[in-house]
Structures are given as structure tokens and as C-alpha cells.
Amino acid sequence: MRALIARDLADAGIASLSADRRFATAYNAALQAANMAIACAGYRIMSKVGHHRVSLESTKLVLGKPAHKYADYFETCRRKRNTIDYTFSNVATETEAREILIKASQFYSEVEDWVTKNHPSLKM
Amino acid sequence: MRNNIRNMRNSSVLTALFPQVRQGVLAATLGQPDKWWYLSELAGRLGTSPSSLQRELSSLVASGILVHRREGTRAYFKAETQSPVFRDLQQLFEKTAGLAPILEQILKPFGSKIQSAFIYGSVARSREHAMSDVDVMVIGRAGLADLSPALRKAETRLGREVNVTAYFPEEFREKIKSGDHFLTAVLRGRKQFVKGGQSDLDEVVVK
Numbered sequence: 001m002r003a004l005i006a007r008d009l010a011d012a013g014i015a016s017l018s019a020d021r022r023f024a025t026a027y028n029a030a031l032q033a034a035n036m037a038i039a040c041a042g043y044r045i046m047s048k049v050g051h052h053r054v055s056l057e058s059t060k061l062v063l064g065k066p067a068h069k070y071a072d073y074f075e076t077c078r079r080k081r082n083t084i085d086y087t088f089s090n091v092a093t094e095t096e097a098r099e100i101l102i103k104a105s106q107f108y109s110e111v112e113d114w115v116t117k118n119h120p121s122l123k124m
Numbered sequence: 125m126r127n128n129i130r131n132m133r134n135s136s137v138l139t140a141l142f143p144q145v146r147q148g149v150l151a152a153t154l155g156q157p158d159k160w161w162y163l164s165e166l167a168g169r170l171g172t173s174p175s176s177l178q179r180e181l182s183s184l185v186a187s188g189i190l191v192h193r194r195e196g197t198r199a200y201f202k203a204e205t206q207s208p209v210f211r212d213l214q215q216l217f218e219k220t221a222g223l224a225p226i227l228e229q230i231l232k233p234f235g236s237k238i239q240s241a242f243i244y245g246s247v248a249r250s251r252e253h254a255m256s257d258v259d260v261m262v263i264g265r266a267g268l269a270d271l272s273p274a275l276r277k278a279e280t281r282l283g284r285e286v287n288v289t290a291y292f293p294e295e296f297r298e299k300i301k302s303g304d305h306f307l308t309a310v311l312r313g314r315k316q317f318v319k320g321g322q323s324d325l326d327e328v329v330v331k
Contacts, residue, residue, distance in 0.1 A: 072272040079287065080268075090306055095292045099267040 001036045002124065005029045005108055012101045020084045023092035023100055027081045030074050030104040033111045034059045040119045052078050063114050070107045137220050145172065146180050151221045153190060153203040154214045156283070160193070160200040169283060189213065223247065223258060223282060227318040230278045231262075234271075234319075238264035239293060239328050241319035244310045257285040260318070261310060263296050263328050293328050300329050 008029035012022045034055045038045060041062045045055045056074045059067040077100055084091045092100075116123040138147045148170040153161060163181075167174040181201055184190040191204045204210060218224065223243065231241055245259035262271065268290050275286050291299075299307050317325075 069269070069273070072276055073269040076268050076272045076275060076288070079285070090304075091289075093289060093291050094295045095290050096268055099269060099290075103269055 001032055001039070005032050005036070008032070009101070009105055009108065012097075012104070018089075019092045019094050019097040020089060022097040023077070024081045024084050026097070026100040026104045027074070027077050030070075030077070030100070030107050031055060033104070033108040034074075037062045037111045037114060040115050040122055063110065066110055066114075070103065070110070073103060074107075138217075143180075145170070145176060146184070147221070148172075149177065149180050149184065150189075150213065151217055152283070153201065154210075154217045155222060157203040157205050157210075157214065160202045163199050163201070166201065224316050224318050226278055226281055227258075227260065227286070230274045231271075231319050233274075234264070234266045236264075237266040237270070238262055238319045240264070240317070240325040242315040242317045242325070244313055244315050247316075257287050258282065260286060260288045262288055262290045262319075263293055263325075265292065266290065293331070296328060297331065 008025050011017070012026035012029065014022070017025075031052060035045065038055060038058055043058070043062075045051050045058065053075065056071050056078060060071050080091060080096070112124060138151075142150065149166065152166060152169055153159075161169075163174045163177065167177055170177070181190065181192070185192050185201070188204055188207050189209070190201050192199055192201045194200075203214075227241075227243065231238055241260060241262045241264075243258060243260055247258050268288060271288055271290065275288060278286050296307070300311070311325075315322075315325075
């Protein structure tokens, strides 16, 4: 999982990719970081309709208060990413693509800090 | 859901004109005029019980402001769009408790971080259907992360999704200059401003 998140965070920074692709890739890094925290807590979100939403929402329960601001933000990003992947092109702006990369990296750091503190045997 | 009623209380014009429950019923039905509301759904939206709505609904149906239909034991209500006062009433609610005032209120705390913000797309053109999302463009230093908590609140109050496209002013200007198809179409189309006006938007473009 860590390798997957590192790959997506690196790919989301490739300037020659479209803002849409960078946005969707950074979103995936955030989603996997959420799933990593959920897995460390001993749970797994089943692949059913709405599982992204459940993952993002569940991080509030796992990580507590620090995750709340991210959950609202990534919920907004989830909808945008759906439009990017299934409906239209040129959806994400540069502003949004740069922002989500910063936020996904910060969120991943929060998750690693939480793992170190709460599950030291699983720390990086 | 109770936010809706709370919001109505803040509107002195509506409070002077209508009792609280009637304001809530009219704001919901006139705000989404194609939607058939099931009684308990409407009550849930207004944070009240179905029985407390009965009298208001009967009176609004009798006056031709709402229409109702029955499906089995269920009663559904919607705005009577053929009523001669429909558009006037809808405009009154749009100005006092509608989309634009709610979004204006939600974006106000961002102050100068937002230079211009407006509703565009089907809602701005008044061609939306009951479940249309609200498309909002925000130009300034407020990103999606800043805006998201406020957007969630707006969605709860409006009962529909609000999709924001955020631009820093530099990117917005650059895209306009390069003839970006999407932005050109948005700027040519109808807009409802929720922060600033046309002159503020023009200022962002030509700066």
C-alpha cells in the first residue's frame, strides 16, 4: 500500500500530465491512505457501490478529529474525480490539481503519524 | 434539516410575510418546482412532523399554489407551475431564501480571498430539473479545501449537490487569454453572482 501511495503521489506531480489525470491520481493516493489507516485499525471496506465515500467517511472514526477537515475536502474531490474518470475531460483546474497533491501528501503524513503512534509494529 | 427553518428565520422579509412552516414549505417546493415531495420527506427536510404540515399544505393546494396527487395511501405535493403567481412567488423566495442568498451567506466569511463567484449552468439559466446540481465558479485564493466544509453546509440547506470549480486569478486569466473552450462558454452564458458582480469579474480578467 505504501508503495502504491508513493507511486501515485509521485505521478500526480508529473507536470506534463493533464490537470485531470494529476487530480485523479492524487485523489487515489488519498483514498489508499484512508484505506491504509482503516486496515491498520483492523477493517476493510468492501468493494460495493459507494465504497470510496465510505472509506473517506470512515477515516473520521479511525483517525479522529484531525481527519474531519480532510474527509469533507476529499468528498468534494471524489465527485470531481468521478466526473473526470467517467464523464468529461478538462474538469480539474491547475489550481485544484496542485492543491489536491499538497493535501493528499499532508493527509498521508497524518496517517503515517497515526500508525506510528497507535500501531508501532506497523510503522514505516 | 432544521437549518432550513433556521435560515428562514433570518429572512426578515419572509418572516413578515409568512408563518414559519409556510415559509419552509414554499422555500422547498418553489426551490425545486419539478419535484414531487412525499409528505414525510418534506417534513424531514423542514425538521418537523408530517401532521404539522397538513393544514398548510391543504391551504396551499386549495389556493392553487401547490398541486397534489395520491399514489395508494401516499400523498405527494409540488409547486403549481401554471399558477399565475408561481413565477412571482418563486422570485421572492429566490431573492430571500433561495440558492444565491444561501451561497452568498456561505461564501461571505472568505472575504477578499474570493474575488468573484457565480452560479453557472442549468441552474443559472433557470432550466434546471428537480435534481440538478448547482455549478459554482470561484475565483480567488480560496481552494476546494477551504471551501468544502462551507459547501457541505450549503448542500444540507439546499438539499442538492453544489459543485465548485476553483481558480486562482492567474490561471483564470491565462485560460481566458488562450481561449479555453469551457471558460469561454461559461462566461458567455448566464450567471448569477454570489460574490461581487460583472465588474469584479471583468477586473479579474483584464488585470
